[in-house]
Ligand SMILES: Nc1ncnc2c1ncn2[C@@H]1O[C@H](COP(=O)(O)OP(=O)(O)O)[C@@H](O)[C@H]1O
């Protein structure tokens with residue numbers, strides 16, 4: 001085991017040196033040294049393949065990621081397949097600010113014109129390395145110190161979305177970020193990075209899609225850092241519809257200042273092995289977050305949602321609601337940690353994870369964990385996993401509804417409340433279609 | 445010919461014998477009431493007729509319009525014109541009441557060789573019928589029975605009945621848990637839906653609903669057997685005297 005990760009680290013080091021020599025021209029010194037530090041840190045940490053006593057990775061074995069040799073592309077092309085895929089995943093550019101990244105590289109041709117008015121920036125990070133807003137915040141929230149994948153992303157990232165919204169600004173059009181992986185002969189790795197800052201009393205909606213053109217094997221290791229200033233609102237809708245052979249590690253790190261509101265609705269439909277880390281620092285009084293998620297798995301898919309909410313201030317609240325539908329031999333995990341610090345009185349927090357098992361070979365794991373150091377708080381949780389409700393099924397049948405249709409109504413109904421929590425009509429109906437598609441494939 | 449003919453029906457649930465020889469015959473145009481103490485097997489009979497899994501007939505037969513009912517799937521029974529109003533309707537998260545009714549309604553139409561009703565036309569039908577059963581139309585946009593009051597659940601069952609237009613409606617305690625006004629609304633609604641063409645089998649605990657929906661026959665079910673059959677006066681007698689003397 002040690003040998004494997006060692007040789008793999010060596011190849012990461014040589015890829016890193018290559019990357020630096022080829023692409024760091026024009027990049028500011030702070031970025032070069034941040035990359036270097038992160039690479040060093042990654043080498044020290046290694047991949048978290050050791051799972052004994054490692055609660056963080058209890059349910060997810062990333063050995064196949066650690067032992068695979070993923071190429072790092074230096075550039076990419078724009079094949080027609082990308083345009084075709086985008087017609088499926090992109091929305092009307094009239095209604096959205098669209099940012100498209102191919103294999104982690106910004107595609108100006110496929111994106112809306114970068115917006116830069118009144119201090120508002122919606123564009124690629126690569127055009128903003130020299131901006132103070134980037135240098136002062138990139139890497140300050142996402143933790144490379146303890147997390148190998150975040151360190152790896154920081155060392156290798158080429159580009160990603162940069163969204164900077166000044167104070168008192170409402171971004172009317174939703175922002176649609178698409179990370180698209182193209183077809184390659186070899187397995188590749190992409191490390192997209194997103195940085196979002198929503199200014200005081202400002203608001204926005206972000207849709208973030210991770211997808212590919214073909215059913216190829218690759219690693220997508222994405223990191224997003226999101227800052228919400230006082231009184232701001234952000235809805236973040238994350239859609240993961242990777243290839244059925246893809247590995248995806250997605251880390252979203254959020255900090256909420258006073259009275260800010262964050263809503264996240266994640267949907268995991270694709271991929272072979274998926275690990276999402278969603279970490280929320282509820283770091284201002286009266287801040288609140290709603291974290292919803294759905295996952296629909298079949299075959300041997302593996303989806304692990306790891307959510308940590310740190311309530312470091314009083315009068316904050318959080319709602320977590322994750323629901324999964326599992327078929328075949330798929331396996332899922334929901335690990336939800338809630339920390340309520342000593343001075344954080346009147347925190348109100350609730351966590352819920354429910355799973356619907358369509359196959360006796362599927363496995364849903366739920367592991368809540370609470371660290372509560374304040375006494376005047378509300379903190380509830382619930383978890384369940386089971387088959388379709390037989391009484392509900394009989395109710396539908398007794399009205400003449402054919403059995404297949406009745407089952408699919410109940411299965412779809414199981415996650416409807418998660419879909420309904422999306423507040424952007426276009427994205428909601430898009431998500432509904434994708435869910436319907438996947439479920440109909442599973443219930444064939 | 446009877447619409448429903450039950451002959452010496454014995455039935456068990458989870459291996460426990462509940463029905464011990466039920467005989468009952470209902471013709472179109474009739475209303476029959478079944479009364480009986482708690483646990484006597486009224487709901488078991490209703491579920492068995494509707495085809496609930498786990499409810500097994502061990503002896504006897506049931507004919508619906510001359511067909512052997514017991515071999516048919518629940519959805520087939522519904523398409524032939526059988527309807528059960530549940531004593532405790534289940535809550536179904538994520539499925540809207542109007543979509544649920546439309547799915548059932550369209551499968552009945554399909555069975556009769558009629559085209560599906562388009563959503564707009566169906567919307568008009570459900571709106572009109574919701575008004576008739578006294579259910580606010582906005583309730584039909586909610587998830588099936590989720591956060592409905594007891595009365596709203598019963599009305600929702602009647603709304604379904606009014607749209608499905610069944611030949612035989614088995615109403616399992618449509619009056620339980622209702623206040624006086626709601627009881628009157630529900631009873632009047634049942635009366636309105638009953639015609640010479642269809643039949644009602646009404647399971648109840650209380651005589652009161654039978655003042656509105658006047659039964660042709662009243663059956664007393666005790667310990668899985670019909671121990672007495674009579675006219676509407678029998679309902680008054682049991683309400684006054686209780687079931688003890690039949691046990
Ligand atoms: N699923 C079941 N498993 C075992 N026994 C049951 C089940 N359902 C009902 N019973 C029993 O069957 C008998 C009749 O119940 P039920 O038909 O509900 O009576 P009623 O509707 O007349 O009150 C009762 O003794 C009840 O406990």
Ligand SMILES: [Mg+2]
Nearest residue numbers: 486487488531
């Ligand atoms: Mg009963």
